[in-house]
Amino acid sequence: MAASIPFRLQNSLSFINETFLQFVNLKVRHRSFSSCSKVLFASSDVKAPSSPEGNNERDPFPMFVDSRVQDILSRITGFDILKVAGPHKRHLEKPKYKLLTDAELKGEMAIAKERLSKRLQIPPFMNPRKPNLTPLAVDPDLAHFDTSSYVFTDVTFGIADRDRSVVVRETDGTLRVAPWDVKDRMNQIYNPREGKEYLKPQMFEERNLERMISEKNYVYILDRACCQFEPDDPDFIRTTHRIYRAVDEAGDHDDLRSTRHFGSLAFYLTWHKMADLLLLDMLNRDLASDAKDLVRLYTILHPDSSCAASLSQVSSDSSAAQVVQVYIDTASTLRDELQLALQAMEDARKADRNGLKK
Amino acid sequence: MLCPITLRNFVKCGSVQRVFLDSGVKQVPLVNSVRFRKPRWLPIAKSKEFYVRKPTPIVPEEAEELYLRYSKYRADVASIRLFLKEQLSQKSVNLMEEQEKDDAADLKLMEEQVKEYNNQVASLRQKRQEQEILAEQERIEKAVRKQQDERLQRSLQAEKKLEQNKAAQFIPLENLDEAIETMLDSRSDYNYAVTNSGELIPGEYPDLASNKAPPRTKMSDVS
Amino acid sequence: MPRIPLRKSFDIIKLAYHGCNNRPFFHIVLLKNISKRNAPPMEMLGTYDPMPNIYNEKLVSLDIDRIKFHLASGVSLSKPVEKLLGLSGLLPVHPMSYMTAKRNRQKLEEQAESEAANKKGEVEES
Numbered sequence: 001m002a003a004s005i006p007f008r009l010q011n012s013l014s015f016i017n018e019t020f021l022q023f024v025n026l027k028v029r030h031r032s033f034s035s036c037s038k039v040l041f042a043s044s045d046v047k048a049p050s051s052p053e054g055n056n057e058r059d060p061f062p063m064f065v066d067s068r069v070q071d072i073l074s075r076i077t078g079f080d081i082l083k084v085a086g087p088h089k090r091h092l093e094k095p096k097y098k099l100l101t102d103a104e105l106k107g108e109m110a111i112a113k114e115r116l117s118k119r120l121q122i123p124p125f126m127n128p129r130k131p132n133l134t135p136l137a138v139d140p141d142l143a144h145f146d147t148s149s150y151v152f153t154d155v156t157f158g159i160a161d162r163d164r165s166v167v168v169r170e171t172d173g174t175l176r177v178a179p180w181d182v183k184d185r186m187n188q189i190y191n192p193r194e195g196k197e198y199l200k201p202q203m204f205e206e207r208n209l210e211r212m213i214s215e216k217n218y219v220y221i222l223d224r225a226c227c228q229f230e231p232d233d234p235d236f237i238r239t240t241h242r243i244y245r246a247v248d249e250a251g252d253h254d255d256l257r258s259t260r261h262f263g264s265l266a267f268y269l270t271w272h273k274m275a276d277l278l279l280l281d282m283l284n285r286d287l288a289s290d291a292k293d294l295v296r297l298y299t300i301l302h303p304d305s306s307c308a309a310s311l312s313q314v315s316s317d318s319s320a321a322q323v324v325q326v327y328i329d330t331a332s333t334l335r336d337e338l339q340l341a342l343q344a345m346e347d348a349r350k351a352d353r354n355g356l357k358k
Numbered sequence: 359m360l361c362p363i364t365l366r367n368f369v370k371c372g373s374v375q376r377v378f379l380d381s382g383v384k385q386v387p388l389v390n391s392v393r394f395r396k397p398r399w400l401p402i403a404k405s406k407e408f409y410v411r412k413p414t415p416i417v418p419e420e421a422e423e424l425y426l427r428y429s430k431y432r433a434d435v436a437s438i439r440l441f442l443k444e445q446l447s448q449k450s451v452n453l454m455e456e457q458e459k460d461d462a463a464d465l466k467l468m469e470e471q472v473k474e475y476n477n478q479v480a481s482l483r484q485k486r487q488e489q490e491i492l493a494e495q496e497r498i499e500k501a502v503r504k505q506q507d508e509r510l511q512r513s514l515q516a517e518k519k520l521e522q523n524k525a526a527q528f529i530p531l532e533n534l535d536e537a538i539e540t541m542l543d544s545r546s547d548y549n550y551a552v553t554n555s556g557e558l559i560p561g562e563y564p565d566l567a568s569n570k571a572p573p574r575t576k577m578s579d580v581s
Numbered sequence: 582m583p584r585i586p587l588r589k590s591f592d593i594i595k596l597a598y599h600g601c602n603n604r605p606f607f608h609i610v611l612l613k614n615i616s617k618r619n620a621p622p623m624e625m626l627g628t629y630d631p632m633p634n635i636y637n638e639k640l641v642s643l644d645i646d647r648i649k650f651h652l653a654s655g656v657s658l659s660k661p662v663e664k665l666l667g668l669s670g671l672l673p674v675h676p677m678s679y680m681t682a683k684r685n686r687q688k689l690e691e692q693a694e695s696e697a698a699n700k701k702g703e704v705e706e707s
Contacts, residue, residue: 420680424680427679435673438652439655
């Protein structure tokens with residue numbers, strides 16, 4: 001009889017260590033991110049899997065949080081104050097009128113700009129999260145203890161949603177870390193967030209999403225997705241990538257400019273080496289410095305590409321046209337169009353300069 | 359059981375309505391069902407008089423398993439409690455140590471700050487006191503000089519005055535007779551009367567009296 | 582002098598019923614053992630919803646830090662709370678949980694056997 005009872009104390013103790021100290025593990029994981037990025041930057045001859053298919057295996061997150069990349073992304077996002085502070089849904093308030101001196105007005109504008117720049121925080125670009133399949137404890141003696149499973153949520157004061165430990169006791173007696181969707185639901189139940197819904201809105205289903213895309217409600221969908229999903233949720237990644245592709249195909253890059261999603265769009269396109277249309281759009285809109293930044297972003301994300309190699313020989317303070325020319329020669333797939341657009345931009349600039357001289 | 363509603367036994371229950379609805383009656387009477395509860399002072403109900411609860415049946419196999427499991431479970435829980443207690447005490451000890459360390463650091467910092475402040479204040483005070491002492495000495499010197507000056511001036515003036523007085527009033531021997539003469543000549547007679555209206559009424563020597571006549575003030579003027 | 586001797590009083594973590602008719606819902610609370618069921622608790626340590634949701638889950642929330650603290654300071658647990666904590670993995674699984682599981686399994690087996698017998702009978706009849 002005694003032999004049939006396994007020794008369970010160790011199980012439970014190890015469980016205490018495993019689940020309720022999970023945030024420690026999370027931190028460890030982040031540390032491994034940073035070390036990974038260091039390795040990638042320290043030696044360019046370390047071969048990361050950089051074939052077009054291999055991009056899915058490479059982790060974009062350490063690249064994304066790199067300060068150089070963040071700088072470039074926030075720079076090319078632009079800051080059209082009318083668009084950022086444009087119409088938003090909110091309660092009607094009476095406008096306030098103030099009499100200000102010039103200096104005070106300047107200060108107020110600076111404060112408003114800082115406040116608005118928070119709206120342009122770029123959502124993180126991550127790989128989809130992996131399910132945690134190893135059970136914490138398997139207990140066949142406990143099978144059929146109940147007809148439904150139990151979900152246990154840690155609601156300790158001051159714990160963050162990402163660090164919250166949620167475990168499930170299945171009906172067959174196994175105890176495991178809750179799957180991500182259950183964890184998200186529990187977070188929404190015990191710590192509801194405004195704008196997030198308990199059930200996934202139907203809008204994100206394939207059929208409805210296509211309809212929304214055909215109506216070109218890009219920013220609305222992306223905002224909603226940011227509210228609804230975690231950035232490493234496969235649904236979030238699927239939805240946003242679909243939108244980015246649609247935007248790219250339709251050439252509506254300007255719709256996302258001066259919103260928080262433009263950086264992600266640029267990062268996505270560059271990461272998958274499809275930034276040609278975006279570059280074309282920039283050249284057509286006479287955004288030379290943005291185009292230069294985009295090419296630089298390309299070289300940072302793909303340090304092994306021929307473009308990066310040939311651009312390293314060009315001096316760093318060379319003009320945008322030169323940099324873009326290198327990109328067109330080495331990495332572009334839309335060579336003719338880009339060449340034409342670049343030429344047109346250059347001509348227009350020259351004409352402007354001549355006009356000024358006269 | 360349908361009973362009249364009393365304040366004491368008012369119980370909300372939908373079962374009566376449900377019975378009526380199930381039996382196909384459309385209009386449900388408004389009835390509150392009340393479960394009767396025995397007050398403490400009533401004796402045990404007749405039907406329950408000799409009722410003895412049947413003990414829960416014990417399956418010997420289960421009992422044996424439960425016994426083993428329970429003893430194991432209790433030991434485990436006790437050990438976990440002990441473990442948690444140790445953890446907690448360690449944590450509290452760590453906290454206390456940290457607190458003490460923090461306190462010591464705070465105290466040291468405060469002492470340093472106070473020392474610095476004291477030094478600063480001391481240097482300032484010394485400077486100020488030196489200045490004050492200097493000023494005081496100067497003031498005293500000035501005052502002494504002034505006093506001496508004044509004293510000198512006074513003595514000089516006194517001497518001068520004395521000289522002048524000497525020059526005016528001193529009667530040398532040669533002039534003695536003359537001075538006597540003039541003194542004798544300048545006699546005056548105060549032996550006179552004054553009337554109500556202020557008129558002088560001279561006495562024996564009217565000529566002399568006129569020399570020293572008092573101012574003519576009438577009594578009426580005075581009053 | 583009181584006629585009834587005073588009951589021993591100690592702190593206990595137990596369930597407090599906070600549902601309504603036909604909708605049970607429990608708070609996991611710290612109370613004195615002699616206090617009323619829904620007395621204002623000394624501390625609320627979680628909730629337990631015994632009705633399965635559409636995903637067939639029963640939701641339990643636990644303030645793990647505080648529960649650990651109370652366990653360390655020797656607070657006793659009521660039986661349902663012991664069972665819940667056992668299932669959550671914070672404590673070893675309660676023996677009665679094993680027993681109910683065993684009984685349920687036996688019942689299921691018997692059911693399956695009887696069904697199989699019925700089927701056999703039907704097949705033989707036909």
